[in-house]
Amino acid sequence: MSDAVSAMDGTSITVAGRLALAIHEHRLPPGTKLIEDEVGEIFGVSRTVVRSALQQLAHDRLVTMQKNRGAHVAQPTIREAREVFEARSLLEPRTARSAAARSTPTDIARLQAHIDEEHLAIHAGDSGRALRLSGLFHVEIARIADQDTIAAFIAQLVARSSLIIALYWQKRTALCESHAHDALLRALADGKAGLAEDLMKGHLLDLVSSLDLRGAAAAPTSLKDALRP
Amino acid sequence: MSDAVSAMDGTSITVAGRLALAIHEHRLPPGTKLIEDEVGEIFGVSRTVVRSALQQLAHDRLVTMQKNRGAHVAQPTIREAREVFEARSLLEPRTARSAAARSTPTDIARLQAHIDEEHLAIHAGDSGRALRLSGLFHVEIARIADQDTIAAFIAQLVARSSLIIALYWQKRTALCESHAHDALLRALADGKAGLAEDLMKGHLLDLVSSLDLRGAAAAPTSLKDALRP
DNA sequence: GTGCGCAAGACTGTATACAACTTTGTGTTC
Protein backbone atom coordinates (compact mmCIF):
# COMPACT_ATOMS: atom_id res chain seq x y z
CA MET A 1 0.00 0.00 0.00
CA SER A 2 0.96 3.55 0.86
CA ASP A 3 0.82 5.72 -2.18
CA ALA A 4 3.78 7.96 -2.76
CA VAL A 5 1.27 10.73 -2.59
CA SER A 6 -0.10 10.30 0.87
CA ALA A 7 2.49 11.55 3.32
CA MET A 8 3.70 15.01 2.38
CA ASP A 9 3.19 18.59 3.32
CA GLY A 10 0.70 20.88 1.68
CA THR A 11 2.52 21.48 -1.56
CA SER A 12 0.68 21.68 -4.84
CA ILE A 13 2.05 18.37 -6.03
CA THR A 14 0.23 16.71 -3.20
CA VAL A 15 -3.03 18.48 -3.87
CA ALA A 16 -2.74 17.63 -7.53
CA GLY A 17 -1.98 14.03 -6.63
CA ARG A 18 -4.94 13.74 -4.28
CA LEU A 19 -7.26 15.22 -6.88
CA ALA A 20 -5.83 13.02 -9.60
CA LEU A 21 -6.31 9.97 -7.41
CA ALA A 22 -9.93 10.86 -6.81
CA ILE A 23 -10.50 11.34 -10.52
CA HIS A 24 -8.68 8.16 -11.35
CA GLU A 25 -10.82 6.17 -8.91
CA HIS A 26 -14.05 7.68 -10.19
CA ARG A 27 -14.85 9.48 -6.99
CA LEU A 28 -14.90 12.77 -8.89
CA PRO A 29 -17.05 12.22 -11.95
CA PRO A 30 -16.40 14.03 -15.24
CA GLY A 31 -17.88 17.50 -15.26
CA THR A 32 -17.59 18.14 -11.54
CA LYS A 33 -16.83 21.77 -10.86
CA LEU A 34 -13.73 22.33 -8.79
CA ILE A 35 -14.05 25.57 -6.87
CA GLU A 36 -10.71 26.85 -5.71
CA ASP A 37 -11.81 28.05 -2.28
CA GLU A 38 -13.63 24.83 -1.62
CA VAL A 39 -10.74 22.57 -2.59
CA GLY A 40 -8.38 24.77 -0.62
CA GLU A 41 -10.46 24.44 2.51
CA ILE A 42 -10.62 20.67 2.15
CA PHE A 43 -6.86 20.34 1.96
CA GLY A 44 -6.10 23.22 4.29
CA VAL A 45 -4.16 25.28 1.79
CA SER A 46 -4.67 28.61 0.09
CA ARG A 47 -6.04 29.21 -3.34
CA THR A 48 -2.51 29.78 -4.58
CA VAL A 49 -1.64 26.15 -4.04
CA VAL A 50 -4.95 24.86 -5.35
CA ARG A 51 -4.61 26.92 -8.48
CA SER A 52 -1.18 25.53 -9.14
CA ALA A 53 -2.51 22.02 -8.70
CA LEU A 54 -5.44 22.63 -11.03
CA GLN A 55 -3.12 23.97 -13.68
CA GLN A 56 -1.01 20.85 -13.48
CA LEU A 57 -4.10 18.70 -13.90
CA ALA A 58 -5.29 20.85 -16.77
CA HIS A 59 -1.95 20.28 -18.44
CA ASP A 60 -2.58 16.54 -18.16
CA ARG A 61 -6.07 17.01 -19.58
CA LEU A 62 -7.70 15.66 -16.45
CA VAL A 63 -9.24 19.06 -15.80
CA THR A 64 -10.40 21.80 -18.11
CA MET A 65 -9.96 25.44 -17.23
CA GLN A 66 -11.77 28.26 -18.97
CA LYS A 67 -10.88 31.82 -18.30
CA ASN A 68 -13.05 33.32 -15.60
CA ARG A 69 -15.26 30.23 -15.62
CA GLY A 70 -13.35 27.91 -13.40
CA ALA A 71 -12.07 24.36 -13.48
CA HIS A 72 -14.05 21.21 -14.13
CA VAL A 73 -13.13 17.56 -14.22
CA ALA A 74 -12.62 16.90 -17.91
CA GLN A 75 -15.18 15.21 -20.13
CA PRO A 76 -13.21 13.69 -22.98
CA THR A 77 -15.12 13.68 -26.24
CA ILE A 78 -15.48 10.58 -28.34
CA ARG A 79 -12.88 11.96 -30.67
CA GLU A 80 -10.48 12.48 -27.81
CA ALA A 81 -11.19 8.97 -26.57
CA ARG A 82 -10.21 7.55 -29.94
CA GLU A 83 -7.09 9.67 -29.99
CA VAL A 84 -6.02 8.53 -26.55
CA PHE A 85 -6.26 4.90 -27.49
CA GLU A 86 -4.59 5.55 -30.81
CA ALA A 87 -1.65 7.04 -28.94
CA ARG A 88 -1.59 4.14 -26.53
CA SER A 89 -1.57 1.68 -29.40
CA LEU A 90 1.52 3.39 -30.80
CA LEU A 91 3.38 3.50 -27.51
CA GLU A 92 2.48 0.50 -25.44
CA PRO A 93 2.90 -2.59 -27.63
CA ARG A 94 6.45 -1.78 -28.60
CA THR A 95 7.23 -0.73 -25.07
CA ALA A 96 5.96 -4.09 -23.84
CA ARG A 97 8.30 -5.69 -26.34
CA SER A 98 11.25 -3.80 -24.90
CA ALA A 99 10.16 -4.66 -21.39
CA ALA A 100 10.09 -8.36 -22.26
CA ALA A 101 13.63 -8.10 -23.55
CA ARG A 102 14.93 -6.35 -20.44
CA SER A 103 12.90 -7.63 -17.52
CA THR A 104 14.77 -9.01 -14.52
CA PRO A 105 13.41 -11.44 -11.93
CA THR A 106 12.99 -8.50 -9.57
CA ASP A 107 10.80 -6.72 -12.10
CA ILE A 108 8.69 -9.81 -12.57
CA ALA A 109 8.24 -10.25 -8.84
CA ARG A 110 7.14 -6.67 -8.46
CA LEU A 111 4.71 -6.97 -11.32
CA GLN A 112 3.33 -10.17 -9.83
CA ALA A 113 2.77 -8.41 -6.51
CA HIS A 114 1.04 -5.65 -8.39
CA ILE A 115 -1.31 -8.09 -10.10
CA ASP A 116 -2.04 -9.75 -6.78
CA GLU A 117 -3.09 -6.40 -5.41
CA GLU A 118 -5.33 -5.89 -8.40
CA HIS A 119 -7.08 -9.19 -7.73
CA LEU A 120 -7.41 -8.32 -4.08
CA ALA A 121 -9.04 -5.00 -4.87
CA ILE A 122 -11.43 -6.64 -7.30
CA HIS A 123 -12.49 -9.28 -4.81
CA ALA A 124 -12.85 -6.65 -2.12
CA GLY A 125 -15.28 -4.88 -4.40
CA ASP A 126 -13.14 -1.75 -4.45
CA SER A 127 -13.59 -1.08 -8.12
CA GLY A 128 -12.05 2.38 -7.97
CA ARG A 129 -8.84 1.02 -6.57
CA ALA A 130 -8.92 -1.89 -8.98
CA LEU A 131 -9.27 0.46 -11.89
CA ARG A 132 -6.37 2.57 -10.76
CA LEU A 133 -4.09 -0.40 -10.15
CA SER A 134 -5.03 -1.81 -13.50
CA GLY A 135 -3.90 1.43 -15.09
CA LEU A 136 -0.71 1.56 -13.07
CA PHE A 137 0.16 -1.88 -14.42
CA HIS A 138 0.65 -0.33 -17.83
CA VAL A 139 2.90 2.34 -16.44
CA GLU A 140 4.95 -0.26 -14.61
CA ILE A 141 5.67 -2.04 -17.86
CA ALA A 142 7.08 1.15 -19.34
CA ARG A 143 9.24 1.50 -16.25
CA ILE A 144 10.55 -2.00 -16.73
CA ALA A 145 11.38 -1.06 -20.29
CA ASP A 146 13.46 1.68 -18.63
CA GLN A 147 11.75 4.42 -20.59
CA ASP A 148 10.74 7.15 -18.16
CA THR A 149 9.71 9.57 -20.85
CA ILE A 150 7.36 7.09 -22.45
CA ALA A 151 6.18 6.03 -19.02
CA ALA A 152 5.16 9.59 -18.28
CA PHE A 153 3.14 9.74 -21.48
CA ILE A 154 1.49 6.44 -20.72
CA ALA A 155 0.69 7.59 -17.21
CA GLN A 156 -1.12 10.58 -18.63
CA LEU A 157 -2.94 8.48 -21.20
CA VAL A 158 -3.96 5.96 -18.57
CA ALA A 159 -5.38 8.69 -16.39
CA ARG A 160 -7.35 10.08 -19.28
CA SER A 161 -8.49 6.56 -20.09
CA SER A 162 -9.99 6.43 -16.65
CA LEU A 163 -12.19 9.40 -17.51
CA ILE A 164 -13.05 7.82 -20.83
CA ILE A 165 -14.09 4.65 -19.07
CA ALA A 166 -16.25 6.64 -16.69
CA LEU A 167 -18.06 8.12 -19.65
CA TYR A 168 -18.21 5.40 -22.26
CA TRP A 169 -17.86 2.04 -20.58
CA GLN A 170 -20.64 -0.36 -21.40
CA LYS A 171 -21.24 -2.59 -18.42
CA ARG A 172 -22.01 -5.75 -20.36
CA THR A 173 -18.34 -6.69 -20.41
CA ALA A 174 -18.21 -6.93 -16.66
CA LEU A 175 -15.44 -9.51 -16.59
CA CYS A 176 -12.47 -7.54 -15.51
CA GLU A 177 -9.62 -7.87 -17.92
CA SER A 178 -7.04 -9.02 -15.46
CA HIS A 179 -6.54 -12.18 -17.45
CA ALA A 180 -4.81 -10.04 -20.01
CA HIS A 181 -2.43 -8.79 -17.38
CA ASP A 182 -1.65 -12.32 -16.24
CA ALA A 183 -0.84 -13.36 -19.78
CA LEU A 184 1.34 -10.31 -20.28
CA LEU A 185 3.24 -11.01 -17.11
CA ARG A 186 3.96 -14.52 -18.28
CA ALA A 187 5.20 -13.30 -21.64
CA LEU A 188 7.50 -10.84 -19.90
CA ALA A 189 8.76 -13.47 -17.49
CA ASP A 190 9.56 -15.79 -20.38
CA GLY A 191 11.25 -13.03 -22.35
CA LYS A 192 8.88 -13.54 -25.26
CA ALA A 193 9.11 -10.09 -26.76
CA GLY A 194 6.97 -10.65 -29.82
CA LEU A 195 4.24 -12.28 -27.79
CA ALA A 196 4.26 -9.46 -25.26
CA GLU A 197 3.86 -6.94 -28.05
CA ASP A 198 0.95 -8.84 -29.56
CA LEU A 199 -0.74 -9.35 -26.22
CA MET A 200 -0.54 -5.68 -25.42
CA LYS A 201 -1.91 -4.77 -28.81
CA GLY A 202 -4.80 -7.14 -28.32
CA HIS A 203 -5.39 -5.96 -24.78
CA LEU A 204 -5.75 -2.37 -25.93
CA LEU A 205 -8.09 -3.39 -28.74
CA ASP A 206 -10.22 -5.26 -26.22
CA LEU A 207 -10.34 -2.17 -24.07
CA VAL A 208 -11.49 0.05 -26.92
CA SER A 209 -14.11 -2.42 -28.04
CA SER A 210 -15.55 -2.53 -24.56
CA LEU A 211 -16.37 1.16 -24.91
CA ASP A 212 -19.34 2.64 -26.68
CA LEU A 213 -17.81 5.24 -28.94
CA ARG A 214 -20.67 5.62 -31.38
CA GLY A 215 -21.58 9.26 -31.56
CA ALA A 216 -25.05 8.96 -30.11
CA ALA A 217 -23.76 8.33 -26.62
CA ALA A 218 -25.16 9.83 -23.48
CA ALA A 219 -22.40 11.42 -21.58
CA PRO A 220 -20.32 14.47 -22.38
CA THR A 221 -22.68 16.25 -24.75
CA SER A 222 -22.63 19.58 -23.09
CA LEU A 223 -26.25 20.52 -22.80
CA LYS A 224 -26.47 22.13 -26.20
CA ASP A 225 -26.33 18.81 -28.03
CA ALA A 226 -28.12 17.01 -25.24
CA LEU A 227 -31.38 18.91 -25.68
CA ARG A 228 -32.06 18.54 -29.37
CA PRO A 229 -34.61 15.77 -30.03
CA MET B 1 4.96 35.12 -39.78
CA SER B 2 3.14 36.27 -36.68
CA ASP B 3 3.37 33.61 -34.06
CA ALA B 4 0.17 32.82 -32.29
CA VAL B 5 2.03 33.76 -29.21
CA SER B 6 3.01 37.32 -29.90
CA ALA B 7 -0.07 39.49 -29.55
CA MET B 8 -1.86 38.82 -26.29
CA ASP B 9 -2.25 40.26 -22.84
CA GLY B 10 -0.15 39.31 -19.91
CA THR B 11 -1.51 35.90 -19.17
CA SER B 12 0.73 33.08 -18.12
CA ILE B 13 0.22 31.22 -21.38
CA THR B 14 1.89 34.09 -23.17
CA VAL B 15 4.81 34.26 -20.81
CA ALA B 16 5.25 30.52 -21.08
CA GLY B 17 5.06 30.78 -24.85
CA ARG B 18 7.61 33.54 -25.04
CA LEU B 19 9.98 31.66 -22.79
CA ALA B 20 9.43 28.45 -24.73
CA LEU B 21 10.13 30.27 -27.96
CA ALA B 22 13.39 31.64 -26.62
CA ILE B 23 14.42 28.20 -25.45
CA HIS B 24 13.41 26.64 -28.72
CA GLU B 25 15.46 29.16 -30.68
CA HIS B 26 18.51 28.67 -28.50
CA ARG B 27 18.45 32.18 -27.13
CA LEU B 28 18.17 30.78 -23.62
CA PRO B 29 20.84 28.11 -23.30
CA PRO B 30 20.39 25.04 -21.11
CA GLY B 31 21.18 25.74 -17.48
CA THR B 32 20.19 29.40 -17.50
CA LYS B 33 18.68 30.41 -14.19
CA LEU B 34 15.24 31.94 -14.49
CA ILE B 35 14.63 34.29 -11.59
CA GLU B 36 10.96 34.99 -11.08
CA ASP B 37 11.27 38.69 -10.31
CA GLU B 38 13.53 39.24 -13.27
CA VAL B 39 11.32 37.46 -15.77
CA GLY B 40 8.31 39.24 -14.33
CA GLU B 41 9.88 42.62 -14.82
CA ILE B 42 10.80 41.81 -18.41
CA PHE B 43 7.25 40.90 -19.32
CA GLY B 44 5.60 43.42 -17.03
CA VAL B 45 3.74 40.89 -14.91
CA SER B 46 3.90 39.78 -11.32
CA ARG B 47 5.64 36.76 -9.95
CA THR B 48 2.29 34.97 -9.76
CA VAL B 49 2.06 34.86 -13.53
CA VAL B 50 5.70 34.00 -14.02
CA ARG B 51 5.45 31.19 -11.57
CA SER B 52 2.52 29.72 -13.37
CA ALA B 53 4.40 29.93 -16.65
CA LEU B 54 7.48 28.28 -15.20
CA GLN B 55 5.38 25.45 -13.83
CA GLN B 56 3.91 24.84 -17.25
CA LEU B 57 7.37 24.71 -18.77
CA ALA B 58 8.56 22.42 -16.01
CA HIS B 59 5.70 20.11 -16.84
CA ASP B 60 6.97 19.99 -20.41
CA ARG B 61 10.49 19.32 -19.16
CA LEU B 62 11.85 22.48 -20.71
CA VAL B 63 12.59 23.84 -17.27
CA THR B 64 13.56 22.16 -14.03
CA MET B 65 12.30 23.43 -10.71
CA GLN B 66 13.79 22.43 -7.39
CA LYS B 67 12.13 23.39 -4.17
CA ASN B 68 13.55 26.63 -2.79
CA ARG B 69 16.27 26.58 -5.41
CA GLY B 70 14.53 28.08 -8.36
CA ALA B 71 13.97 27.31 -12.02
CA HIS B 72 16.59 26.64 -14.67
CA VAL B 73 16.39 25.90 -18.36
CA ALA B 74 16.59 22.12 -18.47
CA GLN B 75 19.74 20.21 -19.34
CA PRO B 76 18.57 16.87 -20.69
CA THR B 77 20.94 14.05 -19.86
CA ILE B 78 22.18 11.65 -22.47
CA ARG B 79 19.77 9.09 -21.15
CA GLU B 80 16.91 11.52 -21.50
CA ALA B 81 18.05 12.37 -25.01
CA ARG B 82 17.89 8.73 -26.00
CA GLU B 83 14.47 8.39 -24.42
CA VAL B 84 13.11 11.39 -26.26
CA PHE B 85 14.17 10.01 -29.62
CA GLU B 86 12.95 6.56 -28.71
CA ALA B 87 9.53 8.06 -28.01
CA ARG B 88 9.63 10.01 -31.25
CA SER B 89 10.51 6.87 -33.17
CA LEU B 90 7.43 5.18 -31.77
CA LEU B 91 5.07 8.04 -32.49
CA GLU B 92 6.18 9.82 -35.62
CA PRO B 93 6.68 7.21 -38.34
CA ARG B 94 3.26 5.71 -37.94
CA THR B 95 1.74 9.15 -37.63
CA ALA B 96 3.40 10.13 -40.90
CA ARG B 97 1.82 7.04 -42.43
CA SER B 98 -1.64 8.16 -41.28
CA ALA B 99 -0.96 11.64 -42.53
CA ALA B 100 -0.09 10.33 -45.97
CA ALA B 101 -3.35 8.44 -46.07
CA ARG B 102 -5.42 11.46 -45.09
CA SER B 103 -3.68 14.52 -46.49
CA THR B 104 -5.70 16.92 -48.63
CA PRO B 105 -4.32 19.36 -51.22
CA THR B 106 -4.85 22.12 -48.65
CA ASP B 107 -2.68 20.29 -46.18
CA ILE B 108 0.03 19.82 -48.78
CA ALA B 109 -0.05 23.47 -49.75
CA ARG B 110 0.30 24.54 -46.14
CA LEU B 111 3.17 22.15 -45.59
CA GLN B 112 4.87 23.43 -48.72
CA ALA B 113 4.56 26.99 -47.47
CA HIS B 114 6.01 25.85 -44.19
CA ILE B 115 9.01 24.30 -45.89
CA ASP B 116 9.52 27.44 -47.96
CA GLU B 117 9.68 29.43 -44.76
CA GLU B 118 12.24 26.99 -43.43
CA HIS B 119 14.45 27.52 -46.45
CA LEU B 120 14.01 31.25 -46.16
CA ALA B 121 15.11 31.23 -42.55
CA ILE B 122 18.11 29.08 -43.35
CA HIS B 123 19.26 31.34 -46.17
CA ALA B 124 18.68 34.39 -44.02
CA GLY B 125 21.06 32.85 -41.50
CA ASP B 126 18.44 32.86 -38.79
CA SER B 127 19.34 29.45 -37.45
CA GLY B 128 17.16 29.80 -34.37
CA ARG B 129 14.07 30.37 -36.42
CA ALA B 130 15.07 27.65 -38.86
CA LEU B 131 15.45 25.19 -36.04
CA ARG B 132 12.08 26.03 -34.63
CA LEU B 133 10.30 25.81 -37.96
CA SER B 134 12.02 22.54 -38.63
CA GLY B 135 10.57 21.21 -35.40
CA LEU B 136 7.14 22.59 -36.13
CA PHE B 137 7.13 20.65 -39.38
CA HIS B 138 6.92 17.44 -37.41
CA VAL B 139 4.01 18.76 -35.37
CA GLU B 140 2.20 19.80 -38.54
CA ILE B 141 2.35 16.27 -39.83
CA ALA B 142 0.63 14.99 -36.72
CA ARG B 143 -2.02 17.65 -37.22
CA ILE B 144 -2.57 16.47 -40.78
CA ALA B 145 -3.00 12.99 -39.38
CA ASP B 146 -5.77 14.59 -37.33
CA GLN B 147 -4.31 13.39 -34.05
CA ASP B 148 -4.22 16.29 -31.65
CA THR B 149 -3.24 14.18 -28.68
CA ILE B 150 -0.25 12.72 -30.46
CA ALA B 151 0.54 16.14 -31.88
CA ALA B 152 0.76 17.52 -28.37
CA PHE B 153 3.20 14.80 -27.38
CA ILE B 154 5.29 15.39 -30.46
CA ALA B 155 5.30 19.11 -29.79
CA GLN B 156 6.73 18.47 -26.37
CA LEU B 157 9.30 16.02 -27.69
CA VAL B 158 10.34 18.42 -30.41
CA ALA B 159 10.85 21.19 -27.89
CA ARG B 160 12.96 18.90 -25.75
CA SER B 161 14.86 17.85 -28.85
CA SER B 162 15.82 21.47 -29.31
CA LEU B 163 17.50 21.44 -25.92
CA ILE B 164 19.15 18.16 -26.77
CA ILE B 165 20.48 19.62 -29.99
CA ALA B 166 21.82 22.61 -28.10
CA LEU B 167 23.76 20.26 -25.87
CA TYR B 168 24.85 17.39 -28.07
CA TRP B 169 24.85 18.53 -31.68
CA GLN B 170 28.14 17.90 -33.43
CA LYS B 171 28.65 20.62 -35.96
CA ARG B 172 30.28 18.47 -38.60
CA THR B 173 26.90 17.62 -40.10
CA ALA B 174 26.20 21.20 -40.95
CA LEU B 175 24.01 20.38 -43.93
CA CYS B 176 20.57 21.17 -42.66
CA GLU B 177 18.25 18.24 -43.07
CA SER B 178 15.58 20.01 -45.01
CA HIS B 179 16.01 17.55 -47.86
CA ALA B 180 14.33 15.03 -45.63
CA HIS B 181 11.38 17.33 -45.21
CA ASP B 182 11.09 17.81 -48.95
CA ALA B 183 11.05 14.07 -49.52
CA LEU B 184 8.47 13.59 -46.81
CA LEU B 185 6.24 16.22 -48.32
CA ARG B 186 6.38 14.47 -51.67
CA ALA B 187 5.47 11.14 -50.10
CA LEU B 188 2.52 12.75 -48.37
CA ALA B 189 1.40 14.50 -51.51
CA ASP B 190 1.51 11.22 -53.44
CA GLY B 191 -0.33 9.38 -50.69
CA LYS B 192 2.53 6.91 -50.33
CA ALA B 193 1.90 5.88 -46.76
CA GLY B 194 4.56 3.22 -46.47
CA LEU B 195 7.20 5.47 -47.94
CA ALA B 196 6.27 8.32 -45.62
CA GLU B 197 6.63 6.02 -42.65
CA ASP B 198 10.04 4.83 -43.79
CA LEU B 199 11.26 8.32 -44.58
CA MET B 200 10.24 9.56 -41.15
CA LYS B 201 11.95 6.64 -39.49
CA GLY B 202 15.11 7.33 -41.43
CA HIS B 203 14.91 11.04 -40.77
CA LEU B 204 14.77 10.46 -37.03
CA LEU B 205 17.67 8.03 -37.20
CA ASP B 206 19.69 10.61 -39.08
CA LEU B 207 18.89 13.15 -36.42
CA VAL B 208 20.04 10.89 -33.60
CA SER B 209 23.22 9.96 -35.40
CA SER B 210 24.08 13.62 -35.85
CA LEU B 211 24.26 13.89 -32.08
CA ASP B 212 27.14 12.94 -29.86
CA LEU B 213 25.53 10.81 -27.20
CA ARG B 214 28.62 9.04 -25.95
CA GLY B 215 28.85 9.48 -22.22
CA ALA B 216 32.02 11.53 -22.12
CA ALA B 217 30.34 14.65 -23.45
CA ALA B 218 30.96 18.13 -22.24
CA ALA B 219 27.67 19.72 -21.54
CA PRO B 220 25.21 18.95 -18.79
CA THR B 221 27.57 17.44 -16.23
CA SER B 222 26.57 19.51 -13.28
CA LEU B 223 29.86 20.51 -11.78
CA LYS B 224 30.14 17.49 -9.57
CA ASP B 225 30.86 15.16 -12.49
CA ALA B 226 32.63 17.88 -14.41
CA LEU B 227 35.47 18.26 -11.91
CA ARG B 228 36.63 14.70 -11.45
CA PRO B 229 39.75 14.03 -13.56
C1' DG C 1 -47.67 37.20 -17.21
C1' DT C 2 -43.59 38.01 -20.02
C1' DG C 3 -39.37 40.16 -21.04
C1' DC C 4 -35.85 43.25 -20.13
C1' DG C 5 -32.40 45.57 -17.20
C1' DC C 6 -29.93 46.13 -13.22
C1' DA C 7 -27.78 44.92 -8.95
C1' DA C 8 -25.99 41.57 -5.67
C1' DG C 9 -23.41 37.46 -5.04
C1' DA C 10 -19.86 34.31 -6.29
C1' DC C 11 -15.78 33.09 -8.33
C1' DT C 12 -11.63 33.80 -10.81
C1' DG C 13 -7.19 36.65 -12.27
C1' DT C 14 -3.40 39.19 -10.63
C1' DA C 15 -0.64 41.73 -7.45
C1' DT C 16 1.44 42.29 -3.14
C1' DA C 17 3.05 41.05 1.47
C1' DC C 18 5.24 38.15 4.61
C1' DA C 19 7.63 33.99 6.12
C1' DA C 20 11.05 30.42 5.26
C1' DC C 21 14.98 28.78 3.10
C1' DT C 22 19.57 29.02 0.61
C1' DT C 23 23.56 31.18 -0.41
C1' DT C 24 27.30 34.26 0.30
C1' DG C 25 30.27 37.27 2.68
C1' DT C 26 32.51 38.56 7.00
C1' DG C 27 34.53 38.11 11.36
C1' DT C 28 36.31 35.36 15.05
C1' DT C 29 38.87 31.63 17.05
C1' DC C 30 42.34 28.25 17.14
Added chain:
DNA sequence: GAACACAAAGTTGTATACAGTCTTGCGCAC
Protein backbone atom coordinates in the same frame (compact mmCIF):
# COMPACT_ATOMS: atom_id res chain seq x y z
C1' DG D 1 46.41 31.16 7.68
C1' DA D 2 42.42 27.79 7.88
C1' DA D 3 38.02 26.44 9.55
C1' DC D 4 33.96 27.44 11.60
C1' DA D 5 29.98 30.32 13.01
C1' DC D 6 27.03 33.81 12.22
C1' DA D 7 24.83 37.58 9.83
C1' DA D 8 23.01 39.70 5.64
C1' DA D 9 21.33 39.54 1.03
C1' DG D 10 18.72 37.34 -2.28
C1' DT D 11 15.14 34.18 -3.81
C1' DT D 12 11.37 31.14 -3.38
C1' DG D 13 6.75 29.29 -1.01
C1' DT D 14 2.39 30.55 0.52
C1' DA D 15 -1.31 33.48 2.09
C1' DT D 16 -4.09 37.35 1.62
C1' DA D 17 -6.16 41.35 -0.63
C1' DC D 18 -8.24 43.65 -4.32
C1' DA D 19 -10.02 44.12 -9.01
C1' DG D 20 -12.50 42.20 -12.87
C1' DT D 21 -15.87 39.01 -14.81
C1' DC D 22 -19.66 35.88 -14.95
C1' DT D 23 -24.02 34.31 -13.06
C1' DT D 24 -28.32 34.82 -10.93
C1' DG D 25 -32.21 36.73 -8.82
C1' DC D 26 -35.19 40.54 -8.28
C1' DG D 27 -37.96 44.34 -9.77
C1' DC D 28 -39.97 47.19 -13.09
C1' DA D 29 -42.16 48.26 -17.44
C1' DC D 30 -45.17 46.78 -20.93
